[in-house]
Amino acid sequence: MGLVKRGNVWWMNLIFQGQRIRRSTGTANRALADSIMAKVKVQLIEGQYFDRLEEKTRTFDELMDRFEREHLVKLASQQICQVFVKRFRAFFGGRTLAEITPRLIVDYKSTRYAAGVQAASINRELSCLRKAFNLAKREWEWCRENPVSRVSLEKGANKRDRWLTEDEEAQLLSACPSWLRDLVVFALHTGMRLGEILSLTWSAVDLVRRTVTVFRSKNGERRTVPLNHTAMALLTEKAKVRHLKTCLAFPSQAGTRLDPNHLRQALRPAMAKAGIVDCHFHDLRHTFATRLVQSGIDLYKVQRLLGHKSPIMTQRYAHHYPESLRDGVEILDRRKRCDTKSTTVLRTSESVVLEVLEKMVGDTGIEPVASSV
Secondary structure, three states: OEEEEEOOEEEEEEEEOOEEEEEEOOOOOHHHHHHHHHHHHHHHHHOOOHHHOOOOOOEHHHHHHHHHHHOHHHOOOHHHHHHHHHHHHHHHOOOEHHHOOHHHHHHHHHHHHHOOOOHHHHHHHHHHHHHHHHHHHHOOOOOOOOHHHHOOOOOOOOOOOOOOOHHHHHHHHHHOOHHHHHHHHHHHHHOOOHHHHHOOEHHHEEOOOOEEEEOOOOOOOOEEEEOOHHHHHHHHHHHHOOOOOOOEOOEOOOOOEOOHHHHHHHHHHHHHHHOOOOOOOHHHHHHHHHHHHHOOOOHHHHHHHHOOOOHHHHHHHHHHOOHHHHHHHHHHHHHHHHHHHHHHHHHHHHHHHHHHHHHHHHHHOOOOOOOOO
């Protein structure tokens, strides 16, 4: 605790009444930083520090403006978070940060539930809002508390378990235009998320090692995805006619990044033409995972391929391979057979010994002394 240097600037790191305070001194001069920290400590003791916070004057719209400008640009899920921010502005806009209370956030949850939104989606929205208020509290000092931290997340597992059969896959591919067909095939054979595919650049493709690298996945970690023959052939053909104005592997005709919303809109008529109902692009990822598990690939490998940070996320596919559980109960039969075999061998050994003894008696006329043991 005390002063910590980040880059060329000294930061204060204090704990007061159980609350951690991180604040930049704005200077590279250690003596000046010590003076600033001493002043802050006096304000804390006198109760003046938190009175100077800006939650009564800063508005929610200002919070979202800065959040988008400084934080969202760093996220792999930037576009979906921008959708969340748009919803937040519509509901919380026009208020100061002091007016954003846990009760108001609960009202937001109720509104989303009334709109038919699933618990998992509501939790993702709350997670985004919590991050914005954490920045406002810890780094920008715009508010004293994070109101989202006092709101519980919704319980409810993601029960969606939709994947394509081989017949549905064939029908869908025949109904898709060529540009969309490439994306569908690549998703089915790599399990990559839509955002990861649309952001894939040729610098992340290694046609020699037959891999692609996802530098910014949903969980923030980097992963390498191996390419099978189908995915490899697709990228090899695309490399021959790659767009000169962009480094993207799956660009639009103009050479720009495809809009995921436009892609989903193009997928709907293809699904309808193929006679496929209740299926989204993300279900192609579920199809990839389901087929791996059904083929006997263990869940650890599936977890690594999907880029799941926790094995709990991958457990949802376990029921697709009940044969893996069968091994657990069949070991009882194998054990029983081993016990039976051991008993048979023992009895056979006893019979051989008796035959040898009987032969000895017949040859020598001397009866063996019975053991008292």
